[in-house]
Amino acid sequence: xxxxxxxxxxxxxxxxxxxxxxxxxxxxxxxxxxxxxxxxxxxxxxxxxxxxxxxxxxxxxxxxxxxxxxxxxxxxxxxxxxxxxxxxxxxxxxxxxxxxxxxxxxxxxxxxxxxxxxxxxxxxxxxxxxxxxxxxxxxxxxxxxxxxxxxxxxxxxxxxxxxxxxxxxxxxxxxxxxxxxxxxxxxxxxxxxxx
Amino acid sequence: xxxxxxxxxxxxxxxxxxxxxxxxxxxxxxxxxxxxxxxxxxxxxxxxxxxxxxxxxxxxxxxxxxxxxxxxxxxxxxxxxxxxxxxxxxxxxxxxxxxxxxxxxxxxxxxxxxxxxxxxxxxxxxxxxxxxxxxxxxxxxxxxxxxxxxxxxxxxxxxxxxxxxxxxxxxxxxxxxxxxxxxxxxxxxxxxxxxxxx
Amino acid sequence: xxxxxxxxxxxxxxxxxxxxxxxxxxxxxxxxxxxxxxxxxxxxxxxxxxxxxxxxxxxxxxxxxxxxxxxxxxxxxxxxxxxxxxxxxxxxxxxxxxxxxxxxxxxxxxxxxxxxxxxxxxxxxxxxxxxxxxxxxxxxxxxxxxxxxxxxxxxxxxxxxxxxxxxxxxxxxxxxxxxxxxxxxxxxxxxxxxxxxxxxxxxxxxxxxxxxxxxxxxxxxxx
Numbered sequence: 008x009x010x011x012x013x014x015x016x017x018x019x020x021x022x023x024x025x026x027x028x029x030x031x032x033x034x035x036x037x038x039x040x041x042x043x044x045x046x047x048x049x050x051x052x053x054x055x056x057x058x059x060x061x062x063x064x065x066x067x068x069x070x071x072x073x074x075x076x077x078x079x080x081x082x083x084x085x086x087x088x089x090x091x092x093x094x095x096x097x098x099x100x101x102x103x104x105x106x107x108x109x110x111x112x113x114x115x116x117x118x119x120x121x122x123x124x125x126x127x128x129x130x131x132x133x134x135x136x137x138x139x140x141x142x143x144x145x146x147x148x149x150x151x152x153x154x155x156x157x158x159x160x161x162x163x164x165x166x167x168x169x170x171x172x173x174x175x176x177x178x179x180x181x182x183x184x185x186x187x188x189x190x191x192x193x194x195x196x197x198x199x200x201x202x
Numbered sequence: 203x204x205x206x207x208x209x210x211x212x213x214x215x216x217x218x219x220x221x222x223x224x225x226x227x228x229x230x231x232x233x234x235x236x237x238x239x240x241x242x243x244x245x246x247x248x249x250x251x252x253x254x255x256x257x258x259x260x261x262x263x264x265x266x267x268x269x270x271x272x273x274x275x276x277x278x279x280x281x282x283x284x285x286x287x288x289x290x291x292x293x294x295x296x297x298x299x300x301x302x303x304x305x306x307x308x309x310x311x312x313x314x315x316x317x318x319x320x321x322x323x324x325x326x327x328x329x330x331x332x333x334x335x336x337x338x339x340x341x342x343x344x345x346x347x348x349x350x351x352x353x354x355x356x357x358x359x360x361x362x363x364x365x366x367x368x369x370x371x372x373x374x375x376x377x378x379x380x381x382x383x384x385x386x387x388x389x390x391x392x393x394x395x396x397x398x399x400x
Numbered sequence: 401x402x403x404x405x406x407x408x409x410x411x412x413x414x415x416x417x418x419x420x421x422x423x424x425x426x427x428x429x430x431x432x433x434x435x436x437x438x439x440x441x442x443x444x445x446x447x448x449x450x451x452x453x454x455x456x457x458x459x460x461x462x463x464x465x466x467x468x469x470x471x472x473x474x475x476x477x478x479x480x481x482x483x484x485x486x487x488x489x490x491x492x493x494x495x496x497x498x499x500x501x502x503x504x505x506x507x508x509x510x511x512x513x514x515x516x517x518x519x520x521x522x523x524x525x526x527x528x529x530x531x532x533x534x535x536x537x538x539x540x541x542x543x544x545x546x547x548x549x550x551x552x553x554x555x556x557x558x559x560x561x562x563x564x565x566x567x568x569x570x571x572x573x574x575x576x577x578x579x580x581x582x583x584x585x586x587x588x589x590x591x592x593x594x595x596x597x598x599x600x601x602x603x604x605x606x607x608x609x610x611x612x613x614x615x616x617x618x619x620x621x622x623x
Binding site for chain 2: 038119129
Binding site for chain 2: 414415418419422423426427429430433434437440441444448593594
């Protein structure tokens with residue numbers, strides 16, 4: 008592939024933002040974006056997991072799945088790798104950085120089912136990325152996700168909840184805001200970096 | 203709760219999409235055409251039924267520490283089974299569903315029902331709960347895609363409905379429209395359906 | 401002091417054993433199903449591919465033999481075996497086909513690769529024997545966004561390329577993308593609304609492959 012990892016990194020943040028362009032990773036994004044701090048914490052954790060699992064799954068695909076001709080198991084294998092990594096991360100954080108563990112709370116296991124992470128692993132297989140490209144793509148996607156969730160949290164914080172109709176508070180208005188952001192990000196698609 | 207109650211609660215009162223805000227990713231991706239929504243919905247219902255049943259079946263033997271990994275494995279396996287079955291016996295449907303199969307695995311509804319219900323309840327009840335959740339989800343998809351396909355393409359299930367002079371609403375073709383329609387749906391449901399709860 | 405034996409279920413090793421057994425069961429079932437259906441899937445894929453090739457050649461065959469186009473298509477696989485021969489063209493490592501009636505080639509089909517927004521795409525193109533004109537186009541593999549870019553597979557889009565003279569003076573002509581609703585003039589292609597990149601990818605794919613094919617095969621006789 009001709010795209011340098013550096014360009015891929017930036018593209019993953021802006022022009023192919025995993026959340027606003029590919030619409031992956033919505034569930035935790037909508038629920039967690041109430042507070043800016045937890046959003047930042049989750050976003051950083053997601054970025055870390057994304058980068059690591061992108062690399063791990065690339066290795067697993069190249070050195071285990073392909074040689075043994077079991078590519079059709081990639082769905083299961085990838086998600087198990089992600090689940091195992093998150094589990095491991097949880098244990099490490101709990102042991103060495105307990106303060107972080109308590110502030111992240113339930114959000115750590117939530118990362119396992121974040122479709123953005125799974126999606127990134129699938130994409131790097133489909134698009135035939137090299138190891139470095141995968142890492143860059145994973146890191147960029149993570150930061151893109153972080154960016155999106157911070158934006159939403161920031162906006163929700165500024166938004167006077169009282170002005171929002173009762174039925175629309177919470178999920179409803181988050182969806183509308185995200186929709187507008189997604190429309191705005193379509194403007195980036197004129198920059199054909201990752202095509 | 204009776205079996206019927208389990209189903210109704212899972213499909214409507216505690217609907218996975220508009221109440222629990224789960225399964226959003228796929229809701230945005232497949233709702234451009236009603237046919238895609240239907241196929242995706244059926245796929246999810248089928249996988250939900252099988253996975254909730256199985257997870258409930260072995261719940262007594264599943265250790266806490268590997269609970270999520272086990273659920274992930276089971277859900278993933280059933281999704282791939284559905285994919286293989288489709289590829290072999292309904293190849294045209296499989297081509298339509300192709301990109302979405304991966305989306306079913308990470309559909310938070312599957313993990314959600316497994317954790318919230320199947321891990322603590324009997325197999326048959328769990329399966330009904332799973333099917334209910336799937337039906338509720340499919341309903342949401344169909345409503346959104348009804349609007350999007352009608353206004354964006356002028357067709358329903360591929361059948362031309364709008365007259366000749368109809369100008370397609372381009373925004374309905376693009377994914378952000380699903381955000382807005384879903385938001386409106388949630389608003390309407392919160393205002394009218396849950397009125398008694400307020 | 402605890403004199404009772406810890407039940408197996410609460411030992412440390414149980415979770416590991418559990419996961420291993422669970423994995424073996426499920427992966428085993430999957431492997432079984434996969435291999436049981438592999439052949440069926442392969443056969444289907446090959447048949448679909450051949451049907452597309454036949455469909456692309458049918459108009460040309462109909463013109464040359466006077467047979468009815470629909471009859472030719474429905475007579476698969478006999479008609480395929482009768483008319484379509486696999487050949488090779490210079491510089492091509494992908495399959496290509498040709499139909500010859502009375503010892504002269506009336507149409508060729510080439511398998512060309514392309515790159516879309518999400519992933520690779522592939523198309524089969526029926527071209528005139530001298531490789532300068534597209535007879536009919538069939539995009540048979542693409543992973544563009546369903547409802548948007550994926551609409552390049554719709555008949556109306558692909559029909560725009562039918563009987564299109566694409567090589568003039570040894571070079572691929574310029575094709576301009578215009579909006580879906582506009583009236584089309586020569587040298588223009590209606591794109592899919594909201595899918596400029598996917599639409600453009602089709603044109604790039606055709607240009608790259610057909611230009612190269614034309615350049616490499618105009619010297620000397622072709623098989």
